[in-house]
Amino acid sequence: MKRLYTYLSKKLAEQGTIKYEDIEVCTYGMETFVFSCFEIFSVLLISLLVKNFFATVIFFVSFVPLRMYAGGYHSETKKGCYMVMLVVYLIFTLSLRFSPKNHIQLIEIIISSFTSFMVLRFAPIVNYKKRVNEIEKKNYKKIALKIICVQSIVVLFFVIVYPYNIYGLAFSLGQLTVAVSMLAVVVKNKKKGGGLNEKNERNA
Helix, strand or coil: CCHHHHHHHHHHHHCCCCCCHHHHHHHHHHHHHHHCCCCHHHHHHHHHHHHHHHHHHHHHHHHHHHHHEECCCCCCCHHHHHHHHHHHHHHHHHHHHHHHHHHHHHHHHHHHHHHHHHHHHHHHHHHCCCCCCCCHHHHHHHHHHHHHHHHHHHHHHHHHHHCCCHHHHHHHHHHHHHHHHHHHHHHHHHHHHCCCHHHHHHHH
16 A cells, blocks of 8 residues: 555656655655544444444544644554554543543533643644644644634533533543643653653654
8 A cells, every 4th residue: 555655646746746855745644644544434333333423423523633733642553553542442432431420511621621731832743754844833833722722612612501411521532632642742752851842753
């Protein structure tokens, strides 16, 4: 498959759609996109079996756009990435089932506040394979902040209008997954004795 992505990237370069120096980045982008679609599709299939399909869709509605621009931890291998996704989904499913309903409002507020802090303080955390200059990083930051603002309003809506609704919790858990992913990179970099700004591209 990688040969196919490389071939398509070269064709795009020949047509002038992308620059020749961006062939590697384009190939990685195609590979990541297809694999991400596979991940999401397989998890949605599992959600049908465990009967929380709509909650899973809402989780991804929250998770995907914020993850795209805020960034976070990336496994070094596709297999590792997929295993992490399955573990995350297991925790998500258990959280939906066992979270105390009387405290869902408080949980949602805490999660949204924590995620907002992480985005404001550390976004974007960019994968080292994704070439992003300083201007693009600033744009990612602006978009991530806009996304978290909109998501915070959505969470507030659930808290006020549907205080004990499982879908509001699912939406918040999508945020939390991104925040924890970002935190993992921050902690990893600090253990290596460097700042996030110096190492986030190499270790994200």
